[in-house]
Every structure is written in C-alpha cells, then in structure tokens.
Amino acid sequence: MLATVKRTAAYMRFKEWNKSVRRRMRLSRYLGTQYRCPICGTGLKAFLPVWRSYWIHYQQYEYFRSPFAMETFNFGAFACPCCDSYDRERLTALYLDRELPKMRNGGRRRLVEFSPAHALHRTVERYPFVEYRSADLSRPDVDDRFDITNCPYADNSVDVFLCSHVLEHIPDDRKAMRELHRILAADGFGVVLVPLFPDTDETHEDPKIVTIEERWKYFAGGDHVRQYGKRDFVDRLTAAGFRVDQLGVDFFGKDTFRRHGVAENSVLYVLRKSA
Numbered sequence: 007m008l009a010t011v012k013r014t015a016a017y018m019r020f021k022e023w024n025k026s027v028r029r030r031m032r033l034s035r036y037l038g039t040q041y042r043c044p045i046c047g048t049g050l051k052a053f054l055p056v057w058r059s060y061w062i063h064y065q066q067y068e069y070f071r072s073p074f075a076m077e078t079f080n081f082g083a084f085a086c087p088c089c090d091s092y093d094r095e096r097l098t099a100l101y102l103d104r105e106l107p108k109m110r111n112g113g114r115r116r117l118v119e120f121s122p123a124h125a126l127h128r129t130v131e132r133y134p135f136v137e138y139r140s141a142d143l144s145r146p147d148v149d150d151r152f153d154i155t156n157c158p159y160a161d162n163s164v165d166v167f168l169c170s171h172v173l174e175h176i177p178d179d180r181k182a183m184r185e186l187h188r189i190l191a192a193d194g195f196g197v198v199l200v201p202l203f204p205d206t207d208e209t210h211e212d213p214k215i216v217t218i219e220e221r222w223k224y225f226a227g228g229d230h231v232r233q234y235g236k237r238d239f240v241d242r243l244t245a246a247g248f249r250v251d252q253l254g255v256d257f258f259g260k261d262t263f264r265r266h267g268v269a270e271n272s273v274l275y276v277l278r279k280s281a
Contacts, residue, residue: 067222
C-alpha cells in the first residue's frame with residue numbers, strides 16, 4: 007500500500023514541499039555574497055556538498071573510477087541550499103539565460119525537459135514565450151509519459167530539449183539520440199549531459215553486467231547500463247545528425263564558474279542539427 011502511494015504525483019509533490027520547508031529552515035546559515043545560484047538568484051556563502059549517501063555507495067560498491075576525475079561534477083559545491091539545484095543544472099541555466107532571450111521574437115517556443123530536475127523549470131519560467139513540457143517514462147509528476155526512444159512529438163516540433171543524465175539509463179541510446187534529432191526544430195538546440203570521464207575515449211558497455219552491485223562498480227549507478235567515454239559519446243551524437251559544441255570554462259569564464267558553483271572541468275554539450 008505504502009509503495010503504491012509513494013508512486014503517486016500527490017506524494018511526490020508532498021515530498022518536494024517537505025524538502026523545501028527543511029531547506030528554508032536551514033537556509034540562513036548559508037546566505038552570503040560570495041556565490042550566487044543562477045536559478046533562484048540567492049546569494050550564498052557556500053553551496054552544499056554532494057550527499058553523504060554518494061560516498062557510502064562509493065565505498066560499498068568499490069567504484070571502478072574515482073569520482074574526483076568525473077567531468078561536470080562539483081562534489082564540494084553540489085547543491086544550492088535554497089532551490090536544491092545541482093551544479094550541472096546551474097551550468098545549464100547559465101546557458102539558457104544566454105540563449106532563450108535570443109528566441110523572444112520567434113513566436114511561441116516549446117522546451118521539453120526529459121527526466122526533469124526539480125529546480126531548472128524556474129529558469130524557463132522567466133521566459134513567458136516558452137512553453138515548458140516535462141517528460142519521463144515512469145514518473146507520475148510529468149506532463150508527458152513515454153519512452154524516449156519513441157517520442158510522440160512531431161518532426162521538428164521542439165525548439166529546445168534538455169536531456170541530462172538520461173541516456174546512460176537507455177539500452178538503445180543511439181535510437182534515443184536519433185529521436186532527439188527528429189523532434190528538434192531546424193533552428194533549435196538541445197543540451198545533453200551524461201556522467202563521463204574526460205580522460206576516457208571509449209564507452210564501456212557489457213550486457214553481462216546486470217546486477218545492481220556490478221553496475222554501481224563499473225557504471226557508477228545501479229540502473230546505469232554503460233559508462234560513456236568522451237570521444238565515443240560525441241561520436242554517437244554526431245552519427246545521429248547533430249553538430250556538437252562543447253562549452254566549458256573558456257566559453258563561460260572562470261569567474262562565472264566559480265561564482266555559480268560549477269567545477270572548472272565542466273562541459274556543456276549543446277546540440278544543433280547539422281547543415
């Protein structure tokens with residue numbers, strides 16, 4: 007009975023409300039001027055580190071790679087104590103605040119966020135000409151429920167898509183990439199992020215790795231089906247028809263990364279349709 011209740015949209019809304027109340031109660035100890043969250047705009051003296059449970063899993067399952075070498079992962083300044091946005095979401099928000107204003111004169115625009123973060127929609131809400139849609143296969147609190155390898159959206163009907171830490175869960179990720187390419191408008195863009203290590207070129211996939219313990223060890227997640235290599239990740243997106251721009255500290259600036267709690271080795275993968 008309890009498990010059924012926990013899968014309802016009402017329970018998930020209550021859970022998020024409860025978390026937000028607890029965040030507000032402890033927020034005063036983090037307020038300051040040294041840092042700023044680009045999503046909620048709160049001035050901070052510190053961001054929150056990654057959850058303690060992450061390090062418990064790291065020790066329990068003996069990760070094959072050190073998380074300290076992972077790209078776009080600021081484990082010391084992971085979450086905003088006000089809105090709970092993660093560092094990768096703050097990085098995405100910085101880009102959206104650059105690009106969405108450029109689309110203002112193009113009429114109504116559609117943005118789809120796959121497996122939506124709880125905070126990032128707040129950035130989109132600042133742009134009333136953008137229609138926000140959330141999508142997921144199983145979550146009850148989204149607008150559209152479907153398999154990303156079989157999107158119900160028409161060709162060229164999505165102006166912006168956000169797909170962060172989704173593809174490492176998808177057995178046929180190449181098909182999902184082709185679907186993302188199909189639905190993207192010719193003048194639109196997408197943002198895709200996955201866990202990867204910049205010093206590794208090849209993706210590690212093995213259909214014999216099926217247990218939660220093995221997947222945690224080799225893929226850094228009990229429901230992950232691969233560990234992407236950087237070169238192969240870009241090659242797969244290119245094969246799906248995308249032009250891939252890798253935007254890092256040289257694009258955003260060191261001070262922007264520091265002030266918003268983004269690690270210097272962070273990279274945002276922005277996709278546009280190839281000519």
